[in-house]
Amino acid sequence: MTGRSMLTRRHWLRRTAALAGGALGGAGISGAQSGRPFTLSFGWIPWAAGNSPTTQYMIGKKLFEKYAAEFGYDLTVDYRTYPTAAPQVDALANGQLDMAMWGNTPTLRAIVAQHPFSLVSVAEGRLRFLLCTRKDSPIRKVQDLKGKVVGTLLGADPYNVLTQILRYELGNPDPAAHGIRMVHLPTLGEAAQVPSGLDATLAVYPAFLSAQATGTVAIVNSYGYTEAHYDGPAGKGAGILLPSVKHSPFYPDGYYLHRSFRVVHNNLVEKHPNLVLAFLLAQQEAVSVLSEADPAAVSQLVKPFWGLSPTDGAKVVRDEVVFRRGWAWSTEGDALALFATSKMIAGAKIIAQPLSWAQVKSVFVRTAPLARQAYDRLGAKPAIAEFQSAKVGDLRGLPSWEMSRWKDRT
Numbered sequence: 001m002t003g004r005s006m007l008t009r010r011h012w013l014r015r016t017a018a019l020a021g022g023a024l025g026g027a028g029i030s031g032a033q034s035g036r037p038f039t040l041s042f043g044w045i046p047w048a049a050g051n052s053p054t055t056q057y058m059i060g061k062k063l064f065e066k067y068a069a070e071f072g073y074d075l076t077v078d079y080r081t082y083p084t085a086a087p088q089v090d091a092l093a094n095g096q097l098d099m100a101m102w103g104n105t106p107t108l109r110a111i112v113a114q115h116p117f118s119l120v121s122v123a124e125g126r127l128r129f130l131l132c133t134r135k136d137s138p139i140r141k142v143q144d145l146k147g148k149v150v151g152t153l154l155g156a157d158p159y160n161v162l163t164q165i166l167r168y169e170l171g172n173p174d175p176a177a178h179g180i181r182m183v184h185l186p187t188l189g190e191a192a193q194v195p196s197g198l199d200a201t202l203a204v205y206p207a208f209l210s211a212q213a214t215g216t217v218a219i220v221n222s223y224g225y226t227e228a229h230y231d232g233p234a235g236k237g238a239g240i241l242l243p244s245v246k247h248s249p250f251y252p253d254g255y256y257l258h259r260s261f262r263v264v265h266n267n268l269v270e271k272h273p274n275l276v277l278a279f280l281l282a283q284q285e286a287v288s289v290l291s292e293a294d295p296a297a298v299s300q301l302v303k304p305f306w307g308l309s310p311t312d313g314a315k316v317v318r319d320e321v322v323f324r325r326g327w328a329w330s331t332e333g334d335a336l337a338l339f340a341t342s343k344m345i346a347g348a349k350i351i352a353q354p355l356s357w358a359q360v361k362s363v364f365v366r367t368a369p370l371a372r373q374a375y376d377r378l379g380a381k382p383a384i385a386e387f388q389s390a391k392v393g394d395l396r397g398l399p400s401w402e403m404s405r406w407k408d409r410t
Contacts (some may be wrong), residue, residue, distance in 0.1 A: 005366060024235040032392060035074040038149050040064075040268075040275065043080050043088040043093050043100040046305040049206065050124035050320035051101055051260060053329075054286045063282035071274035079252050084153065084258075092265055099279065100263040100326050103157045104341040107261060107351065111359055112351050118269055118366040120262040120276060121283060121400075123327045125321035125337075126394055128205035129161040129222035133229065134194050135215045141232030142169040142220060148199035150175065151183040152191050155350055156204040157258055160341060161222045161346060164255040168244035173347065192216055193342055205319065209312040223254035249340060252393050259339040261330070269366045280374035283328050290317075291326040298323075318368070321394050329371055330404045331398030339409060357409040364400040372401035 022140055042064075042370045044053045056384055059079060066283060068075035073172045080097070085106040091097035093115045102110065110117060128189020139148065140167060146360050152158040159182075166180075167173035175182050185191045193209035194200065194216055203211070208218060218227035224245025228238045250257040261285070269276055290298050299306065321327045342355040375381075387399055398405050 007079075035069055036071045037074045038272070039078055040274070041078045041080060041096070041098045043082050043091065043097050045084065045101055046081055046302055047083065047206065048101075048124060048204065048260065049210065049316055050322050051262075052302040052305060053290055053298045053317065054123075054283065054322070057286045057290060058282050058300075061286070064279055067281045068275055068280035071278055071312065072274075073275060073278070075275070075278075081169055084156065085296070086156075086264075088264075089115070090212065092263065095265070095267075098265055101260055102263050102326070102338055103260045104258070104272060105110050105156050105160060107263070107363070108338060108342050108345060108351060108355060110263075111355060111363060116266040117263050117363065118266055119330060119363045121265050122322055122330055122334055123260045123262045123328070125259040125334070126253060126319055126324070127157075127222075127260075128319050129158055129256070129258070130203050130208050130218040130227060130318075131162070131165065131220050132192065132194055132203045132211075132216050132218050133200045133209060135217045135229070137199070137217075137229075139200055140230060141233065142166070145180055145200060146177065146278075147179040149181045149183060149197065150200045150202070151185045151198040152202035153186070153188070154182060154184040156258070158204065159192065160344055160348075161256045162202045163344065164248065164250075165201045165222070166218065168255060173344070178221045190294050198295060204310065206306045206313075206316050209315065210307045216359045221226060221254075222256050222258065224248070229375070239254060242246055247339070249336075251393065257333075257340060259334050259337040259397060261334075262328075264367065265365060266339070269370075271372055277373055280371060281377065284374060284378055287322050287328050288326060288343055291323045293325075324394065325396075326393075327382060329375060329387075330364060330400040332399075333395035334404070335364065335400075335406070336395060336397070336409075361406070364403060368400040368403060371399065375399070375401070397398055 010016050044051055044055045065075045079207055085102040089099040089106050123337050126165055163173035170178055187347055188204050188207045192203040209293035217229040219229050224242050226234060226238055226240040234240045234242055245251055248255050250290035262275055295317035296310035298317045299308060300310055313360040317323060339357055339360045345351055361392045387396055
């Protein structure tokens with residue numbers, strides 16, 4: 001595996017560099033860097049949330065290449081787009097991908113399968129998931145899903161979100177217990193369209209905002225608030241906090257603690273640790289810049305993928321946990337997302353049994369020292385106290401390099 005890539009996309013790099021270079025100030029770095037030639041394959045999902053503008057900015061500014069040059073590499077990054085995490089898992093396991101982006105469920109499945117990977121940092125988090133239907137639908141509240149047909153990406157985060165909404169609103173996370181028939185939808189965009197034959201879907205925010213023009217409406221979201229089509233016990237319309245969400249262990253994040261991680265093949269960590277360090281420095285520079293930028297402008301870096309106006313795109317950017325934080329370091333709270341989700345998906349028989357806390361921590365061990373180096377090099381920001389602050393809207397905790405101080409969990 002190492003630095004070999006199965007394909008190159010120079011035309012893609014030129015196109016995306018122009019997109020990112022043209023917005024938020026100036027063109028990217030040009031010209032070849034002197035050093036050891038190395039090609040690294042990098043998977044990302046541009047139709048998801050915060051990872052998309054972050055990666056786009058890195059492409060346009062050649063940030064990964066810039067930091068790699070400081071460690072003696074003439075780096076070529078083969079950026080590969082994927083619709084979901086599943087094909088990235090297979091590619092990385094087969095030695096065809098060096099770095100990837102996975103959500104909670106694919107990461108847990110990869111741990112169970114003992115794939116040779118480690119988690120580098122938080123790619124994105126707190127993505128808003130929405131229970132959707134058509135504008136003429138009589139489904140106005142969660143209780144109306146009983147006996148209906150619901151579609152989403154089965155075995156992935158959207159399905160997990162649905163089960164938790166059912167758990168706290170209807171008392172049981174199993175759709176079958178409520179007579180709900182589930183249908184698998186392979187892409188995020190398809191879920192937002194609420195295809196014919198389905199009564200409702202569970203979709204992600206960027207795709208939902210794009211699909212509104214075709215008649216898609218939302219009822220509730222994963223944060224525990226109602227959306228515009230809601231009409232039920234809590235009232236009518238958007239912005240009402242559903243009391244049941246306060247019973248979730250993930251509150252204030254909501255019904256579900258969504259996180260997606262940057263993933264690296266262990267061969268790269270072991271043979272080229274400075275490339276992982278270079279990525280961490282590049283990602284954090286991008287996150288720092290975009291966190292301070294106009295959210296509308298940030299969203300337009302990825303307009304070809306999200307297809308959103310600056311106004312709608314800004315809504316997605318403002319939700320993003322790495323932009324809200326201003327940093328992408330992995331924390332105990334982010335690890336908890338994996339630990340708690342493993343219990344949920346074991347109950348749904350997606351994996352045989354929940355993971356132990358030691359298993360979850362194991363995928364941070366190889367990269368934690370590199371994260372510490374990047375953190376120190378960038379001025380040790382934020383202060384440790386901010387990692388542990390309770391006056392924020394997301395679950396966090398001590399960073400990965402302080403995992404010896406993480407609480408024991410069972």
